[in-house]
Amino acid sequence: MRVIQTSQVIAESKFNKFHLLVFLWCFYAIAFDGFDIALYGIGLPLMMKDYELTLVEAGAIGSYTLVGMMLGSFLLGSLSDIIGRKKILAICMLLFSVFSLLAGLAPNSLTFTIMRFIAALGMGGLMPAVIAMMTEYSPKKNRALIVATMYCGYSIGAILASLIGMYLMESIGWRFLYWLGIIPLITLPLFLKQFPESLSYYILRNQGGKIANILNRIDSKGKYQATDDFEYASIKERAKGFPAKKLFSDNRFVSTLAFWTAVFSCLLMIYGLNTWLPKIMQGAGYGITSSISFSLSLGVGQIGGSLLGGYLVERLGHRKVLIYMFLLGAICFVSLSLTSNTLLLYVLIAIGGACTGGTQNLVNPYISEFYPQEIRTTGLSVTVGIGRIGAILAPLIIGLLLATNLAPQNAFMAFAVPSILGVIALLLVQEKYGSFDKIIKTSNSHLETKNESA
Numbered sequence: 001m002r003v004i005q006t007s008q009v010i011a012e013s014k015f016n017k018f019h020l021l022v023f024l025w026c027f028y029a030i031a032f033d034g035f036d037i038a039l040y041g042i043g044l045p046l047m048m049k050d051y052e053l054t055l056v057e058a059g060a061i062g063s064y065t066l067v068g069m070m071l072g073s074f075l076l077g078s079l080s081d082i083i084g085r086k087k088i089l090a091i092c093m094l095l096f097s098v099f100s101l102l103a104g105l106a107p108n109s110l111t112f113t114i115m116r117f118i119a120a121l122g123m124g125g126l127m128p129a130v131i132a133m134m135t136e137y138s139p140k141k142n143r144a145l146i147v148a149t150m151y152c153g154y155s156i157g158a159i160l161a162s163l164i165g166m167y168l169m170e171s172i173g174w175r176f177l178y179w180l181g182i183i184p185l186i187t188l189p190l191f192l193k194q195f196p197e198s199l200s201y202y203i204l205r206n207q208g209g210k211i212a213n214i215l216n217r218i219d220s221k222g223k224y225q226a227t228d229d230f231e232y233a234s235i236k237e238r239a240k241g242f243p244a245k246k247l248f249s250d251n252r253f254v255s256t257l258a259f260w261t262a263v264f265s266c267l268l269m270i271y272g273l274n275t276w277l278p279k280i281m282q283g284a285g286y287g288i289t290s291s292i293s294f295s296l297s298l299g300v301g302q303i304g305g306s307l308l309g310g311y312l313v314e315r316l317g318h319r320k321v322l323i324y325m326f327l328l329g330a331i332c333f334v335s336l337s338l339t340s341n342t343l344l345l346y347v348l349i350a351i352g353g354a355c356t357g358g359t360q361n362l363v364n365p366y367i368s369e370f371y372p373q374e375i376r377t378t379g380l381s382v383t384v385g386i387g388r389i390g391a392i393l394a395p396l397i398i399g400l401l402l403a404t405n406l407a408p409q410n411a412f413m414a415f416a417v418p419s420i421l422g423v424i425a426l427l428l429v430q431e432k433y434g435s436f437d438k439i440i441k442t443s444n445s446h447l448e449t450k451n452e453s454a
Contacts, residue, residue, distance in 0.1 A: 002228045006199055006211065007373070009219055011140035018196075018217040022137045023146065025195050026130045027153040029093060032184050033126050034157030036096050036119065039181075040065060041274065042165035043174030050174070051109040059399075061113050063392055066271070068120025070388035073381045076125025080377045085129045086197040088377075090188060092129070095122025097185035104178025119181075124388070127154075127364075128381035135368040135376070136198060137218075144318065147365035148310030155302040155357060162296060200373040203230055246375045247382060251433040256379075259367050261425035262322075263387030265418035266363060269329070269356040272394035272415065273298060276402070277349070283402070284340070284409050294349050298357070301350030305358020318366040322359060323426050329355030330419035336412035355419070370434040390418070 013019075040062055048058055072092070080088035099119035106112035131147065138146040165177060202210045208226035215224040247256045277298060278291035286294070305325070312321045332351045339345065364380060371379035401411050 004215070004222075004224060004228050004230045006203065006215065006230050009215055009222065010137060010199070013139045013218045015139055015142060015146070016218070018214075019137060019139070019146075021194060022134065022196065023150055025191060026134045026150050028187075029089060029126060029153075029184070029191075030130050030151065031153035031157035031160075032093070032181070033096070033123050033130075034154035035161045036100050036157075036181055037069075037123055038158035038161040038274075039100070039177050040116070042161055043169065043177050046169065046174040047112075051112070053109060057109065059395065061109070061116065062275070062395065064113055064117050065120045066388060066392045068117040069124030070385050070392070072121035072124025072126075073128060073385035073388060074124075076121065076129075076381070080125075080129045080132070080381070084197050084201045085133050085377060086192075086195055086201075088125060088129045089133070089195070090192060092122040092126035093184045093188055093191070095119060096126070097122075097181050097183070097188075100178050100181030101185075104175040104181070124385070125381070128377050128384055131364045131368050132377040132380055133198060135365050136200065136373065137196075142314065143369070144313035144362070144365060145307075145310035147368075148306040148313070148361050151361040151364065152303045152306050154361070155299050155306070159296060159299045162292065162299070166292060198373075200376075204374070247371070247379055251430065252371075255370065255429045255431075255433060256383075258425045258428040259363075259370070259379075259383045260386040262363055262422045263360070263367075263383050264390040265326075265422040265425065266356060266360040266390075267384075267387040268390030268394045268397075268418045269415050270360060270394075271391040272398045273352065273356060275395040276398045276411070279402070280409065280411055281345075294346070297346050297350045298353040301353025302357030302361070304350070305354025306361040308354070309358050309362045313362060318362065318369075319426055319429060319431065322363055322366065323423050325355045325359045325362070326419050326422040326426070329359065330416040330423075333412045333415040333419065337410045340409070352415070356415075359422070369436050370429075370431075372435040 044058055044062075047053070053061075072095075076088055076092060096119045099115045099122070103112050103115035103119060106115055131151070134147050134150050135143065161177065164180075165174075169177065196214055197210070199211060199214060202214075208228065208230060211230045212224040212226050212228060215222060215230075246252075274295070277295055281291040281294050309321055309325060329352060332348050332355060336345065336348045336352065339348070364384070367383055368376055368380050398411060398414065401414055
């Protein structure tokens with residue numbers, strides 16, 4: 001009987017049609033996640049008129065959405081390590097697709113809030129599962145760049161929502177944006193047919209036939225069979241118990257808290273900028289259209305930061321690149337408060353996007369690789385869930401600063417604080433206790449013959 005080190009097969013594989021299939025579905029799912037999340041801010045001006053909302057009521061609905069995302073990240077993300085990531089992804093797409101459509105049909109603000117909250121559960125639960133799946137199935141050589149590129153789908157979805165809103169919303173209304181959320185539901189049967197389940201899920205259940213089928217698609221030369229002994233030692237030894245408890249075991253306590261702090265800082269900056277950037281720029285004397293264009297610059301920067309950062313991570317390592325990005329972000333935000341040159345503002349805001357959204361896109365796969373397979377989605381989902389607290393607080397904190405009659409552009413200075421906090425947090429991560437899919441070498445690469453007669 002052959003012993004197969006499954007993690008090594010994936011780590012040493014070359015990117016092929018199977019990897020592309022996983023990538024495209026993950027990109028597609030996270031693009032609609034980004035699209036749905038961006039809808040609220042884009043449609044808010046017209047929605048406030050339809051529902052006769054006050055600023056306080058509109059802000060409260062936005063906060064409820066973020067709370068729903070936090071709960072979805074905690075509940076659905078952790079559940080994916082128990083019932084399977086593919087099932088959780090399907091549930092998440094079903095939730096945010098159906099209930100986004102229903103939100104667009106809501107006759108009043110209360111119904112809209114309930115529908116939006118349920119949709120947000122799916123939005124929050126999807127992201128950790130997608131990242132964990134892409135991390136698990138990516139070849140080790142290009143993993144950071146592949147995951148970062150996949151994560152750009154989130155920013156592209158948000159940019160697409162902004163463009164549709166800018167050019168179509170005034171003529172066809174805000175509800176149409178939410179109706180587009182039904183598209184993932186239409187494609188869900190095809191997703192269930194084509195998308196693979198996590199290998200770690202099958203290994204825990206000793207489903208050799210399904211494991212062999214996936215590995216043969218990853219490495220056709222291996223000729224894997226259901227009778228092979230597929231090993232993932234850490235999974236088999238630690239599969240029992242509630243996954244969240246294991247985030248603090250095996251000397252991971254300090255690193256787990258450090259990741260929570262880093263993601264909290266990152267999401268505080270991201271949602272603070274997403275919520276208040278147009279308002280800050282309007283206060284600085286720019287018109288509505290120009291103010292929205294700064295948001296597009298922010299989104300483009302997020303994509304650029306993800307791609308360039310992913311390239312650098314493969315050469316310098318996650319932590320070093322992320323620390324430099326947090327530091328660059330701090331310098332950028334201080335600079336934004338000191339200049340009024342329009343071209344320089346566009347450039348600095350794009351860099352700010354790279355050092356916030358781009359940084360988050362890179363820290364997620366870093367966290368995912370740090371934890372072993374059996375708690376990978378749990379580790380990422382709980383961390384992102386904790387980070388959502390920063391997202392919830394961000395609009396309030398920046399709003400309070402602006403309410404003190406602070407010069408609008410000086411509000412950028414506040415974003416330098418979480419940037420420095422992110423640097424300190426990452427310096428505390430103890431990589432020696434991380435998993436990083438360490439390969440267990442055998443005498444014949446990932447194959448070993450077991451002598452049953454011994």
